[in-house]
Amino acid sequence: MPDKxxxxxxxxxxxxxxxxxxxxxxxxxxxxxxxxxxxFVLLVGRDPVNMFSALLQVVTGWDSSRGVWNARYxxxxxxxxxxxxxxxxxxxxxxxxxLFNIGAEGQYIAGLTxxxxxxxxxxxxxxxxxxxxxxxGLLAGAAWGGIAGWLKAKYTxxxxxxxxxxxxxxxxxxxxxxxxxxPGANTYRTKAYPATSLLANPWxxxxxxxxxxxxxxxxxxxxxxxxxxxxxxxxxxxxxxxxGFNKEAARASGIKVQSAITTSMVISGAFAGLAGVIVSMxxxxxxxxxxxxxxxxxxxIAVALVGNVTAIGSLLAGLLFGMLNSxxxxxxxxxxxxxxxxxxxxxxxxxxxxRNGFKLLADWRAKQRTKS
Amino acid sequence: MADYAIEMLGIxxxxxxxxxxxxxxxxxxxxxxxxxxxxxxxxxxxxxxxxFGLYDPDGGSIRIGGREVKISNPNDAYAHGIGMVHQHFxxxxxxxxxxxxxxxxxxxxxxxxxxxxEAEARVAALSEKYGLNVDPRAKIESITVGMQQRVxxxxxxxxNADLMIFDEPTxxxxxxxxxxxxxxxxxxxxxxxxxxxxxHKLKEITEAxxxxxxxxxxxxxxxxxxxxxxxxxxxxxxxxxxxxFGIEKAPAQPGEVVLSLQGLTVKGDKGNEAxxxxxxxVRAGEIVGIAGVDGNGQTELLAAITGLATPSxxxxxxxxxxxxxxxxxxxxxxxxxxxxxxxxKYGLVLEFRLDENxxxxxxxxxxxxxxxxxxxxAPRLEHAQQMIEQFDxxxxxxxxxxxxxxxxxxxxxxxxxxxxxxSPELLVVAQPTRGLDVGAIEYIHxxxxxxxxxxxxxxxxxxxxxxxxxxxxxxxxxxxGEIVGIVPADHADVSQIGxxxxxxxxx
Numbered sequence: 001m002p003d004k005x006x007x008x009x010x011x012x013x014x015x016x017x018x019x020x021x022x023x024x025x026x027x028x029x030x031x032x033x034x035x036x037x038x039x040f041v042l043l044v045g046r047d048p049v050n051m052f053s054a055l056l057q058v059v060t061g062w063d064s065s066r067g068v069w070n071a072r073y074x075x076x077x078x079x080x081x082x083x084x085x086x087x088x089x090x091x092x093x094x095x096x097x098x099l100f101n102i103g104a105e106g107q108y109i110a111g112l113t114x115x116x117x118x119x120x121x122x123x124x125x126x127x128x129x130x131x132x133x134x135x136x137g138l139l140a141g142a143a144w145g146g147i148a149g150w151l152k153a154k155y156t157x158x159x160x161x162x163x164x165x166x167x168x169x170x171x172x173x174x175x176x177x178x179x180x181x182x183p184g185a186n187t188y189r190t191k192a193y194p195a196t197s198l199l200a201n202p203w204x205x206x207x208x209x210x211x212x213x214x215x216x217x218x219x220x221x222x223x224x225x226x227x228x229x230x231x232x233x234x235x236x237x238x239x240x241x242x243x244g245f246n247k248e249a250a251r252a253s254g255i256k257v258q259s260a261i262t263t264s265m266v267i268s269g270a271f272a273g274l275a276g277v278i279v280s281m282x283x284x285x286x287x288x289x290x291x292x293x294x295x296x297x298x299x300x301i302a303v304a305l306v307g308n309v310t311a312i313g314s315l316l317a318g319l320l321f322g323m324l325n326s327x328x329x330x331x332x333x334x335x336x337x338x339x340x341x342x343x344x345x346x347x348x349x350x351x352x353x354x355r356n357g358f359k360l361l362a363d364w365r366a367k368q369r370t371k372s
Numbered sequence: 373m374a375d376y377a378i379e380m381l382g383i384x385x386x387x388x389x390x391x392x393x394x395x396x397x398x399x400x401x402x403x404x405x406x407x408x409x410x411x412x413x414x415x416x417x418x419x420x421x422x423x424f425g426l427y428d429p430d431g432g433s434i435r436i437g438g439r440e441v442k443i444s445n446p447n448d449a450y451a452h453g454i455g456m457v458h459q460h461f462x463x464x465x466x467x468x469x470x471x472x473x474x475x476x477x478x479x480x481x482x483x484x485x486x487x488x489x490e491a492e493a494r495v496a497a498l499s500e501k502y503g504l505n506v507d508p509r510a511k512i513e514s515i516t517v518g519m520q521q522r523v524x525x526x527x528x529x530x531x532n533a534d535l536m537i538f539d540e541p542t543x544x545x546x547x548x549x550x551x552x553x554x555x556x557x558x559x560x561x562x563x564x565x566x567x568x569x570x571x572h573k574l575k576e577i578t579e580a581x582x583x584x585x586x587x588x589x590x591x592x593x594x595x596x597x598x599x600x601x602x603x604x605x606x607x608x609x610x611x612x613x614x615x616x617f618g619i620e621k622a623p624a625q626p627g628e629v630v631l632s633l634q635g636l637t638v639k640g641d642k643g644n645e646a647x648x649x650x651x652x653x654v655r656a657g658e659i660v661g662i663a664g665v666d667g668n669g670q671t672e673l674l675a676a677i678t679g680l681a682t683p684s685x686x687x688x689x690x691x692x693x694x695x696x697x698x699x700x701x702x703x704x705x706x707x708x709x710x711x712x713x714x715x716x717k718y719g720l721v722l723e724f725r726l727d728e729n730x731x732x733x734x735x736x737x738x739x740x741x742x743x744x745x746x747x748x749x750a751p752r753l754e755h756a757q758q759m760i761e762q763f764d765x766x767x768x769x770x771x772x773x774x775x776x777x778x779x780x781x782x783x784x785x786x787x788x789x790x791x792x793x794x795s796p797e798l799l800v801v802a803q804p805t806r807g808l809d810v811g812a813i814e815y816i817h818x819x820x821x822x823x824x825x826x827x828x829x830x831x832x833x834x835x836x837x838x839x840x841x842x843x844x845x846x847x848x849x850x851x852x853g854e855i856v857g858i859v860p861a862d863h864a865d866v867s868q869i870g871x872x873x874x875x876x877x878x879x
Binding site: 234235237238241242248252364 | 712718719728
């Protein structure tokens with residue numbers, strides 16, 4: 001890529017930057033996604049400015065077309081982002097241990113279902129009820145992930161296969177359990193949750209002008225912190241990372257690789273389970289008989305990928321994709337087809353493969369240099 | 373006839389970040405054995421891969437019989453009469469010798485059926501002519517490694533190669549098989565073939581070669597007539613400085629028995645008994661060497677000692693305590709250090725930094741982590757700095773250097789530093805110096821002798837008989853998973869050990 005803006009001396013070297021910093025590649029790729037997205041909008045004869053004003057409204061609450069400010073949009077942006085961030089963390093955590101957890105969706109459903117039952121069946125004790133819901137969801141997600149981890153560790157069954165199958169098991173078991181046993185269940189919903197089980201937080205609600213954002217926010221931020229802390233600061237994280245990079249060397253060094261794999265899937269599942277709780281207890285006021293996959297788990301894979309399987313990266317990528325998601329109705333009202341958000345999302349995921357492209361480019365250039 | 377059978381003129385080949393061949397010129401006379409000498413990474417294999425059509429050169433030209441040619445794949449090479457015997461044989465194990473030889477150009481008989489009769493006759497005739505003694509109908513899996521190599525030779529003879537390239541042909545052979553190969557070389561030469569011998573072993577060159585071209589760091593140091601030079605002079609050309617052969621060490625003072633193997637049996641990958649009823653003792657203050665050709669149970673034996681594999685029979689005792697079924701972690705704590713054969717697979721986490729790799733086995737102990745399970749950074753960095761100084765590990769960014777970006781010698785030094793620092797009772801070392809340059813080899817040998825002198829038990833496995841002979845105090849010859857004999861190194865005789873490596877008792 002010849003860049004005329006750069007001085008020929010190459011003191012600041014773009015390709016170098018992109019080969020060294022995965023974060024820089026992510027930013028470039030996201031920018032490209034928006035550039036191409038805008039081109040598509042132009043192509044169908046609409047104004048990309050409207051697209052960006054919709055995105056601006058999501059992030060700041062400022063409606064530039066009418067000159068009105070409403071903080072509710074910011075709250076809803078976070079509501080849309082939280083499950084994506086958490087499922088991204090789930091995927092990323094497993095990836096750091098060398099595992100490919102396709103099962104965040106199933107772990108999410110397990111967490112959601114467990115939380116629903118606790119919400120409906122646990123005595124409505126204020127302050128305790130919702131905490132028990134969160135705990136139940138965490139444990140259910142952890143257990144669901146743990147099954148795949150244990151199968152991998154004990155019988156070397158590929159976690160890719162088991163997690164995909166466990167997604168379907170989770171969905172259908174959830175539908176059946178909820179429909180058959182949840183109080184007041186019909187074909188699509190249960191009776192309303194007691195107020196003590198909800199994650200609502202009046203202070204945040206007030207701050208964001210009545211959005212659905214609640215205590216889930218704290219749990220999401222805490223999760224980002226916990227992810228980083230475990231991976232970078234603990235003995236456990238060290239052994240998980242060693243296992244992820246080189247299982248044989250880890251084993252030869254006395255790390256219990258099998259238990260590392262199970263532990264990693266348990267923690268990974270807990271993140272996804274928490275996403276389930278936050279959606280069921282934060283965004284809804286009643287339990288649901290799920291009509292199908294909700295795709296947070298699958299989108300989490302993309303989040304982790306764009307976020308370079310790091311904690312902070314997953315947070316930012318989750319917020320980005322959450323922004324695209326919650327901008328959809330606003331785009332439609334501005335005559336921008338909402339599908340454009342999925343196109344941008346898809347482009348970003350495809351462009352992420354540039355990361356290897358830059359490595360190839362750097363190799364090629366190094367070769368040219370040594371030649372001359 | 374031209375002066376040279378083959379000429380590679382000004383060959384340059386560049387890989388990312390490294391110049392593998394820098395304006396290399398190699399001229400091989402007809403009907404000579406021409407050795408290509410150089411350390412690992414000197415560019416020998418790259419040069420030959422270019423000649424065999426596996427790589428395109430970035431510069432330079434190739435001439436055969438004075439005429440410039442372009443060789444862009446191995447078929448071109450064959451068409452020009454060039455054949456190569458690779459270091460790792462490319463044979464189908466459940467096929468016969470003849471079937472392997474005709475692979476790729478299967479002769480068709482009546483109705484399109486495979487007809488091997490003619491091919492078998494030709495293979496038999498070639499085998500006779502060159503004294504190779506190969507049965508055309510034998511299955512590959514039932515013949516020895518030396519014989520398999522002769523099948524590879526037949527394969528290229530069958531394709532009428534006049535120039536034969538041998539890539540480190542002795543790496544997998546016992547001393548007797550090496551002698552036979554030398555005879556084969558003379559036979560091939562007598563029949564008018566030209567041979568290029570790639571090697572880093574000086575003895576082979578003085579024994580078999582007429583001329584020798586020495587490469588160092590991708591450049592030609594010189595081409596010499598072997599009869600006019602000495603091993604010492606060749607070694608200096610190869611390394612670029614005077615080298616000492618042999619290791620200075622005082623006589624061993626063995627103490628108590630540290631490692632005792634009793635009737636050990638270990639299963640291999642294929643369910644076979646890779647190690648069979650093996651008994652061996654290693655005492656404090658001595659280095660015991662396991663001599664043997666690759667694939668005779670060394671890997672499985674070490675796996676059973678270090679805990680990577682569980683033996684199916686027998687016992688492993690460390691200072692009299694049974695550790696046969698003890699976990700790897702526990703063995704590390706009890707003081708078994710292990711320098712693995714495959715350092716990238718078992719020794720290092722290449723994506724980790726040097727400081728992390730140096731605590732790979734101790735990260736869960738104080739001072740590297742505390743009682744709450746949190747990592748402590750400062751002691752880790754301090755430890756790395758100490759190891760770097762003590763063991764002369766060269767790493768661009770010190771403790772922060774990614775293991776992947778370090779040279780092979782420094783990676784090995786890092787592993788040895790870590791294992792010695794564990795202060796083990798027993799140091800198990802496999803292939804301590806494979807692929808390393810002479811400087812690193814000298815250093816590592818010295819450190820191992822130091823460990824011995826500190827009263828530690830050291831067990832060394834190496835496929836290089838010279839290394840075993842120089843380094844060890846006692847030598848155990850391993851063949852097909854059994855110890856054929858144990859001899860003190862100062863009474864050792866190469867041909868006796870060679871015979872034992874081939875499985876002959878009481879040689």
